[in-house]
Amino acid sequence: MGVLGAIKARWNIRKYKITLEAIKTRRSIRKYKSTPVGDKTIGLVLEAARWAPSWVNSQCWRFIVVRDSSIKDKLAGALIGVSDKPNRATEAIRNAPVAIVACAELGKSGYSAREPRQPITDKSEFWYMFDVALAMQNLVLVAHSLGLGTVYIGAFDAKQVATILGVPEGFCVVSMTPLGYPDEEPPIRPRKELSGIVFYDKFGSNNA
Numbered sequence: 681m682g683v684l685g686a687i688k689a690r691w692n693i694r695k696y697k698i699t700l701e702a703i704k705t706r707r708s709i710r711k712y713k714s715t716p717v718g719d720k721t722i723g724l725v726l727e728a729a730r731w732a733p734s735w736v737n738s739q740c741w742r743f744i745v746v747r748d749s750s751i752k753d754k755l756a757g758a759l760i761g762v763s764d765k766p767n768r769a770t771e772a773i774r775n776a777p778v779a780i781v782a783c784a785e786l787g788k789s790g791y792s793a794r795e796p797r798q799p800i801t802d803k804s805e806f807w808y809m810f811d812v813a814l815a816m817q818n819l820v821l822v823a824h825s826l827g828l829g830t831v832y833i834g835a836f837d838a839k840q841v842a843t844i845l846g847v848p849e850g851f852c853v854v855s856m857t858p859l860g861y862p863d864e865e866p867p868i869r870p871r872k873e874l875s876g877i878v879f880y881d882k883f884g885s886n887n888a
């Protein structure tokens with residue numbers, strides 16, 4: 681490897697470390713300071729979402745930025761608990777200065793690019809979930825790198841949220857997150873080891 685190659689390799693490792701650091705130190709934040717989040721900062725996180733990859737670059741995502749307290753209250757009311765307790769993110773949606781609700785335009789992701797347009801895989805039309813998740817992951821990682829907290833919320837009545845926000849036919853609500861400055865530092869949740877989730881050549885084979 682030449683000198684230039686060595687410099688490039690060192691630079692790549694630096695970039696890897698910075699990216700991995702953001703990925704590993706992000707965590708779900710459910711307590712927020714009342715400190716407002718400026719429009720410019722909101723723009724920065726949405727810009728990251730916009731650059732996510734998507735099915736034939738169809739970019740089915742739409743984002744609704746909610747700052748109005750009474751609307752955030754209504755969103756909080758649409759959350760569903762996954763156990764016998766209320767959803768753990770309920771107060772976060774209510775108290776964070778901003779909520780971002782991610783929607784998807786239906787009939788794009790998962791569909792053939794040419795007429796007759798129809799779903800072409802066993803996942804049917806549900807690739808929109810994947811596309812929106814990629815955009816949301818960009819959003820939460822950039823938010824974290826700016827010192828902001830988020831938490832993915834999936835357990836809610838999507839039809840109720842669509843009504844609250846006036847989401848039209850042909851779109852559905854996929855996920856939402858509060859956005860604001862964290863007022864807690866929760867411990868990092870554990871992850872499975874690579875040896876438990878990575879196989880080589882055949883499912884179940886751990887022989888690297």
Ligand SMILES: Cc1cc2nc3c(=O)[nH]c(=O)nc-3n(C[C@H](O)[C@H](O)[C@H](O)COP(=O)(O)O)c2cc1C
Pocket residue numbers: 706707708709767768769831832833834835836868869
């Ligand atoms: C698809 C999805 C849906 C989620 N829905 C909720 C939710 O409704 N309420 C909540 O409090 N957390 C929700 N979470 C957050 C997870 O509980 C959290 O990401 C997980 O426990 C790992 O913790 P960490 O984000 O701090 O690493 C959701 C996460 C994902 C990826």
